[in-house]
Amino acid sequence: MTAFDELMAFQRETSALGQIAGRLGWDQETVMPRGAAPQRAEEMAAIEAVLHARRSDPRVAEWLDQAAPQDEVGKAQLREIRRAYDRAVKVPADLATAIARTTSAAQGTWAQARADEDVSSFLPVLEEVVSLKRQEGEALAQGGDVYDAMVEDYEPCTTGAQIAAIFDEMRPRLVALRAAVLERPEPAALTGSFDELTQMRLSQKLAVAFGYDLNNGRVDKAVHPFSSGSGLDVRITTRTSETDPFNCFYSTIHEVGHAAYEQGIDRDYLLTPLGRGVSMGVHESQSRIYENQLGRSRAFTGWLFDQMKDAFGDFGIADADAFYATVNRVHNGYIRTEADEVQYNLHIMLRFDLERALMAGDLQVSELEAAWNDRFKADFGYAVDKPSNGCLQDVHWSVGLFGYFPTYSLGNVYAGCLYQALRGAVPELDEQLAEGDTTGATAWLREHVQQHGGLYAPREIIQRASGVEPGPEPLLDYLEQKFSGLYGL
Template sequence: MSAYADLMAHQRETEALSHVAMRLGWDQETVMPRGAAAQRAEEMGVMEGLLHARRTDPRLGDWLERAAADDPAAEANLRHIRRSFERTARVPARLASELARVTSMAQGQWAEARAADDFPAFAPVLARVVALKREEAAALADGGDPYDALLDDYEPGATAAMLEDMFGALRPRLIALRDRALGAARQPSALSGTFDPDTQMGLSAGIARTFGYDTARGRIDRAVHPFSSGSGTDVRITTRTDPADPFNCIYSTIHEVGHACYEQTIDAAYLFTPLGRGVSMGVHESQSRIYENQLGRSRAFTGWLHGRMEQSFGALGMDPEAFYGTVNRLHRGYIRTEADEVQYNLHVLLRFDLEREMIAGRLEAADLSEAWDARFEADFGYRPPRAALGCLQDVHWSVGLFGYFPTYTLGNVYAGCLATALRDDLPDLDAALAAGDPSPATDWLAGRVQVHGGLYPPRDLIARACGQAPSEAPLLDYLEAKFGDIYAI
């Protein structure tokens, strides 16, 4: 066999094992018995140790030196494997296993602390996670910026300085738009009533299929924090229900379907290779956000959704145009995943700044809750009344995902660029959306973005799809036009 063939045979087994590890994580967040947490932590630690050993196998260096690529896919595979080999080799096996073990335990402790609204109970394990991530960041950075080293796991090529410039351009226009909308004379009404959770799940499952989610290769379950897991022919999503807020379930489902459809659409030839998954979390988030917002919250689609909701729940007491305003209504709130489009990125920017402070050692885990509340008050004008609505609301830091949060806003930026290009190419899209058929848009995204998997670097992929380099301007222009219309400002 050639060096490239040997390398890819080894990689295929590594990718398969990583899928098994993902399935363990899915099980832990959905159906695993609570009493199994300690055992699962050991299992996850052992699995990560095995994966780390495979990703640092000395033969990889020899194969990479001798392997030759004869097509773009092979070139991309070599790029991904070389990057992973070089990064993983900097992290001691002991540290990789300990991170997997501690974060598996921390996830369960976070869920219990969140339910009990008890940050002090969670702070010690968070401090342990932060200490391990600082150690990992220092090893990965190899003298460079530690936070950038962690960010590179989720958005290759991005830096905190680059994102700081982009986020700095977003913040003032988002705040100005929010303040103008909330001060406007026209204010959409909130949805009121009680909405059966099982009916919500049935409606959301139908909407998931409408957006192209293949349930023969996936499933929908409930979890505390909605997420998508898997790739290829096994891509699972979760959602959550609230009897007073069916939009939480509907739009969480659409959001996760965007992630899942990306994974289900990647070229089948890439399965069990580095190209067989989304190229970055920013690109991944662009798919979930464009499904959820530019498509799912559009005037055309909400007109169709209004009819489906009345079929499921009875009369809503408003016409389709008022319903469109209700779906997109700006509102005070504490939870990132429930935030409106205008304020959502302000939630992300808060997390981006705080986690940089923690990795840099300028903010300790024990002080996080107070720092969060102070920053939230500065950005939103009011303080969270309890930790479950503040720093305990997200699972990410408990499982060690430092550097992940900024990709949410980067995904929104990418989605703004993609939506502009998509609308230019599909001038009749609203007619299809009004009939409950988003397939012209999802097919466009499948061909421009999703099928390629990890073939192109993230920013290159978006530029190829849109015809220009990514910029925050299309997102801001879209938000100002949409909410200027809704609020008559």
């Protein structure tokens, strides 16, 4: 075997172990008994110790020096392995293990605190998570910006300053659009009771309609919807509310976007660094375009209206046009995952600024709830009513995902660029969506984005697919056109 062959064999074993760790995480959020949390923390710590040892194994450096692939794919594999290795060797093994153990335990503490509306019970473990993640960031940054080092985990070659500049460009047009929309009469909200088992059945139908392969996946319920796994085992979760089936349906479509990306990657890349999404921003571009530009379009909501009538009978919405307005209703709310397209990115900007301040040491964990509430009141004009609608609503910080939040809005930006190109490439898109047929759109996305996995850098894959340098203008143009039409602006 050549050095490259030995390196790739070693890497595939490491990736397989990483998939096992991911399955433990899936189990913890879906079916694990609550009392198992302390043991699970030890299990996660143990497997992280093994993974860290492999990722920082000196043989990896030797193989990297000796390997000489001649093709584009082999060179990309080395690029990603080298990037991961360079990061792994900077983080002490005991720190990596401590982070895995602490975040596993913190997730359970967060879930209970959220249920109890008790921020104080969560703050001590969050303090520990923040301290450990700061240490990790300092080790990775090597004297540079700690938050930039964390963003690199989720969106390579992107800095906090670059993200802030994008957000600064987006904010004025988003705020102006929101103000104009909120001056107009609000469409009717969905009311009534919707059987949760029926929601799950229709949710599964939606997953299949958007191309999710249930032979290599499954749909379960969790407190916080997520997608897990890659390759041949890609699982999603959703959640139900008796009074809000849209939460279930659009969480499902969103997570199918993530899962379709992982299922669509070239199988030759299975269990290699290229065999997963290249970044969370690109991942979000898939989930957001599935959920919003496709799933909330006038064409597709017409089909969904008929599906809901078949499933629930008369549910109080007169016709498909009224249903489209209800699905896209801009309204006050606290929850990021339930936010309309106009206001969603403002929720992300809040989290980005707060977590950046936490990592810089400019904001203490003890001050987080007050800082969140003050910022929310300033941005949205009304007060947070309870912690589960405020700083306890998201799981991310409990599991140490600092630097992750801005990728949601980067995904929206990328989705805007992709959708602009998709409309030109599939002129019959609306006619297809009106029949519940997403294959024209999903096939285009699979060909131009998903199949490539980690072959190209994040911004490069978006530029290749869309033909434009990634930026927020296509997204903002789309939002202004859509909601001007909806609200008669």
